[in-house]
Each structure stands twice: as structure tokens, then as C-alpha cells.
Amino acid sequence: MVETRLRKRLQQLGIDSFAAYWRRLTDARHRETELVALTDVLTTNKTEFLREAAHFTLLGESVLPHLYQTGAGVRTPLRVWSAASSTGEEPYTLAMLLDQWGRSRRPFEYSILGTDISTRVLEQARLGAYQERAIAALPESWRQSYLLRARGSSAPAPFRINAALRARVQFGYLNLMDDDYRLPDRYHIIFCRNVLIYFNRPTQAAVIGKLIEWLVPGGYLFVGHSESLQGSDFPLATLVPSVYRHLPAWQSGEMAIRRAS
Template sequence: MRNLALKARPIEDDGEDHLSALDFGRIATLIEGEAGIKLPPGKRLMVEGRLRKRMRALGQADFASYCDFLFKQGGLERELTHLINAVTTNKTDFFREAEHFDYLVDHMVPNLVASRGERNCLLKVWSAASSTGAEAYTLAMVLNDLQAQRNDFRFAILGTDISTAVLAQGRRAVYPAEMIAPVPPEMQGRYVMHPRRAGARREVRIVPELRRLVRFNHLNLMDGSYPFDRDVDIVFLRNVLIYFEKADQEAVVTRLVGHLRPGGYLVLGHSESMIGTSLAVRQVAPAVFQKL
């Protein structure tokens, strides 16, 4: 009996323009070296989809021409930022893994304020892979409400990311209206502005009083050192280590812990295990670690 099973057709046989295996490998190696992000062969279609818009903007006819521009014609130096912007994943939500914000209110801030012994002390909070800013502004909402209740601390929030495109959106603080659905209604009333006239796409903006409490800076977590304060109270680094190799995970966490003051907190994503057992930290809640 003849076998009628159909074999999967190779990507290159579908009539579309595609990255060659060689060119994809060169891009994947470049991105891992520059940003620490792994791009296995299964990500090739995703990378192609994200690069097509960039290719059109440059007037490149196909992937082969684009890769020649990058690797043979000296275009990489001025194109690298755009390439990283295009291929990096920027999944983010307001109040993602909300139990971390509950722990912040119930434990982190009270412990930090008590240990400081200062009147109206300044708490420094760092969203180390901030993407478009949803995490940073969630922190600002939660801390601003808590500050109004306690009236015994101040706070400042830093958001950093490797993608200049998402940092620009974070600074604008404009989001699709449906994205704020996880924000409690009472917080939406205080911290979210709606347009007076509805446009084709419903968008909202974070209020200026909150935007002033958050600043955004470019940072590649793969850099050997970070040009930021070393007395940070809380670092959020959630759902980014999963894209890194083990050695890079440990190096990044080690550097970030070095920026925490003693007693400060590191918050990872629930899908991530603690990296670097030799670090001077103790686990105090799921995916939450305190520097000794």
C-alpha cells in the first residue's frame, strides 16, 4: 500500500523570501552576543516577520540584500539598534504576577522603611527589563497609594531596557485602552487619562503626576557593569532570564544584586528559578530574594 503521508515542505519552498540558514545563524549569533537572547532555529519565521518592516524602511529588496548590508557593506554599526528593537520580545502587562505587588505592600516597603530608621526615606526601585513601562507604572501606582497611606517614605522608579523603541513608549506612557484592564478600577480613576474624543484606536495615558516619578534609561543587561546607583532598595527582573544562557543568567543576577543595598529585594519571574546559589541572598517568598 502506497504511503500517502505528506511531508512538511521546507520553508524555502513556499515561494516566499526567507533568511538563509547561514544568514539566520549570523543574526542569531549577533543577537545572543549583543543582547544575551537565544534565537534557536524555530524562531526563524518570527525573526523574518519582524524584520520585513525594517527591510522595507531601508529599501532592501530581500533578506539576502539586507544581510549583505549588515555584514558585508558596513551597515551593522548604524543598524544594530534597529535590529535589536525588531527581534527582541517585549511581552508585558500591568499587574503581571500581581502577588509580587501584594508582597511589596505588605512586607518589602514596611521592612525597608523600618530598617532605614530615617524620616521620609527615599526608596529606589528598578524595573530592570521594563519593556514599554507597564511594570514600572504598576509599581508607581502601588507605591503612590501606599505612600499616601503611610506618609513615611518617598520613592523613585527607574525603568531600563535594551530596546530604544519600547523605552520611547514608556516615556510617552500611551497604551491601548484594553491593556489597562488588569488595573483596578479605582486606580484607573486616579492614574489613567482617557481622550476627550475617541479616535480610531482607543488609547489611554498615564497621568503626569505618575510619569514624573518614573524615568527610563537604555541598558543592555549583557554589559559588564551598569551606570546606576548601588543603594537600590528593590530590583524587579521578571521573565527575562529565561531567554539567556545559564552563564549569562548568573552574571546578570550577580551584577544586579551588587546594586542592592543590604536588606534590598530582588524579584524574579515565577517561571524562573534563582540563579547563582553562591549569591548572598535568601528566599523570602516565591521568586523574591533578599540581600543579606
């Protein structure tokens, strides 16, 4: 897979051997820009609006009511982080759901952060322009409320997320493998879906540990359906496989053991 994807990059550059590509990658004049291009070709960015829809149902039916009861979204905005946001479908689905949910509740404020390692997908996400087949999974009423039909043949795609919803979602670069995430705040909800599968076990554990540090106590972590953390030793309670709640220290097993000893 890596070889096939790299060959694409070699073709773009008109380079005919991996050795020559390596020289370019390690040449100080090209290194920085080439690392960006390399990341863009190597990452798998598949995503969809309403992907793994059961997560959004659970969010609307249990997670949001519970957080709202505790004051999130009322006294301070409810903060959501999509930690591998790809081209934006996941954070915009979250924005649509939160917006719908908040219509019958006032006050309700929220903000969403989308981060990714690929600058190419981040640019697409900021633009928020999508093809017709990409938006097909969305309910008609959401399409009516949040999507605009692009005017003119020069538009990058026929539909665009409207400005009000785009303003709710900020995008930024973040490598989940970095030691320190340097985020502005902790989050009530973190979506980190369909990216852990690309990491080995120790990296997965390190990433989960760091995500937990960025959850408010009692906050919720969503991972992909195939990325269950079953059998791992984290201060998390399982809601359903792939959705977890951060246990405040006094509730976690580790603390209970310490108290007992």
C-alpha cells in the same frame, strides 16, 4: 523565531536575502541605526499591568513595611529598578502601588527607574499611553487616580498615565549583558522579570551577580515566576520562590565559612 522576525525587517527595507541584510548590518553607514532596529524586532516585549500579581501583594504586605521600618523612603527616597521594563506596564504598576501605599504614610518618597535594551519600547514607556484592554487588569480606583482619558482622535491610545505618576518614573537604555551597568545609585528593590529566560545559564548567573551588586544590603530582588534561582549560589535568602533578599556579607554563608576557617 529569529528568522520570522528578521524577515519582517527585510520586508520593511525591501531587501530579499539575508546575505544582503548582513551587508547592510555590517556597512558602517547603516550599522548603528540597523542594530537598533534589529534589537527592536528580535526582542519579545510581552508585558502587562499587575503581571504576576502575587509579587505586588507581597510588596505591599511585607517588603515595603520592612524597608520603611529601616528608613527607606523616609530619610532617602525608596529606589526601585525595573530592569527589563518593556513598554512601561511594570514600572507604572510599581509606581501606582507605591503611591497608594505612601498615602497613609508621611513622609514617604520614592523613585523608579525603568530600563530596557529596546529603544522602541522605551519610547512607548515614556509616552505612557495605553489601550483600554491593557488597563483592564487595574483596579477601578487606580484607573481613576492615575489614568487620563486622551482627548482628540489623534491621540496614540485612549488612556495615558497622568503627569504626576510619569514624573516618578525615569526610563533609560541598559543592556543587561553589559559588563558594567553604570547606574546612579543602588536600589532597595529590583524587578528583573521574564527576561532571564532568554539567556543561557552562564549569562543568567553573570546578570544575577551584577544585579546583586546594585542592591542595597538587605534589598529585594524579584524575578519572574518561572525564573527561580533555586540551587544557585548567591548571597540571597529566599522569601518565596522568585523573591529574594540580599544578605549583608556578615550573614551570607560564604562569610560564615571564612570565619569558621
